[in-house]
Amino acid sequence: AQSVTQLDSQVPVFEEAPVELRCNYSSSVSVYLFWYVQYPNQGLQLLLKYLSGSTLVESINGFEAEFNKSQTSFHLRKPSVHISDTAEYFCAVSEDFGNEKLTFGTGTRLTIIP
Amino acid sequence: GAGVSQSPSNKVTEKGKDVELRCDPISGHTALYWYRQSLGQGLEFLIYFQGNSAPDKSGLPSDRFSAERTGGSVSTLTIQRTQQEDSAVYLCASSLSGQLRYGYTFGSGTRLTVV
Numbered sequence: 117a118q119s120v121t122q123l124d125s126q127v128p129v130f131e132e133a134p135v136e137l138r139c140n141y142s143s144s145v146s147v148y149l150f151w152y153v154q155y156p157n158q159g160l161q162l163l164l165k166y167l168s169g170s171t172l173v174e175s176i177n178g179f180e181a182e183f184n185k186s187q188t189s190f191h192l193r194k195p196s197v198h199i200s201d202t203a204e205y206f207c208a209v210s211e212d213f214g215n216e217k218l219t220f221g222t223g224t225r226l227t228i229i230p
Numbered sequence: 231g232a233g234v235s236q237s238p239s240n241k242v243t244e245k246g247k248d249v250e251l252r253c254d255p256i257s258g259h260t261a262l263y264w265y266r267q268s269l270g271q272g273l274e275f276l277i278y279f280q281g282n283s284a285p286d287k288s289g290l291p292s293d294r295f296s297a298e299r300t301g302g303s304v305s306t307l308t309i310q311r312t313q314q315e316d317s318a319v320y321l322c323a324s325s326l327s328g329q330l331r332y333g334y335t336f337g338s339g340t341r342l343t344v345v
Contacts, residue, residue: 122272125270150333152333152336158338159321159336159337159338159339160273160321160323160336161336162333162334162335165333206272206273208273216261216278216280216325217263217275217278217286218263218275218334219275220265220272220273220275221272222270222271222272223272223273
């Protein structure tokens with residue numbers, strides 16, 4: 117069975133500093149990997165995803181994540197954060213053989229300090 | 231519609247009462263999912279509908295929880311004899327069949343408070 121671990125429940129970061137939100141998964145088969153973001157008082161939105169091909173994927177707002185199969189990780193990074201990045205971030209995994217169910221991590225709350 | 235619509239957005243109910251939560255998925259999306267988001271718990275899978283197939287109910291926490299999907303579109307999640315531990319945000323999502331690669335589209339959720 118698949119599972120996702122987000123090691124940090126809360127991450128405070130100063131504005132314009134870099135950030136890394138960690139995600140590790142457990143699965144015995146190939147996977148699809150996702151990061152979702154939930155801004156305050158809003159629903160979940162897809163931030164970026166890894167399906168196949170290049171292991172480095174990027175979002176339109178400067179975040180990137182790298183799929184590392186040997187370490188079973190999909191950490192989310194941004195070189196310089198902004199106040200508007202304050203949100204909760206969820207990592208999710210789905211096994212790549214017809215199972216359409218996403219398994220989510222417990223989330224990481226990113227707080228940007230001015 | 232343009233997005234996944236959930237109603238009501240907020241629901242306060244007394245312990246022991248039954249509640250119904252509604253989800254209207256994106257038109258054409260054949261897959262529909264219910265998740266529960268509790269404080270500090272992340273998203274917990276509840277149930278998954280795909281077309282006319284039997285739903286995957288493996289995530290329902292007890293027999294007080296049930297869901298149906300009429301006509302392959304609108305879905306209702308019913309919680310009978312609500313308990314305080316049922317308090318959470320209930321999220322609905324939909325996706326194109328076989329197109330999980332594009333991720334789910336989530337609704338804004340129903341915040342359920344059991345008092």
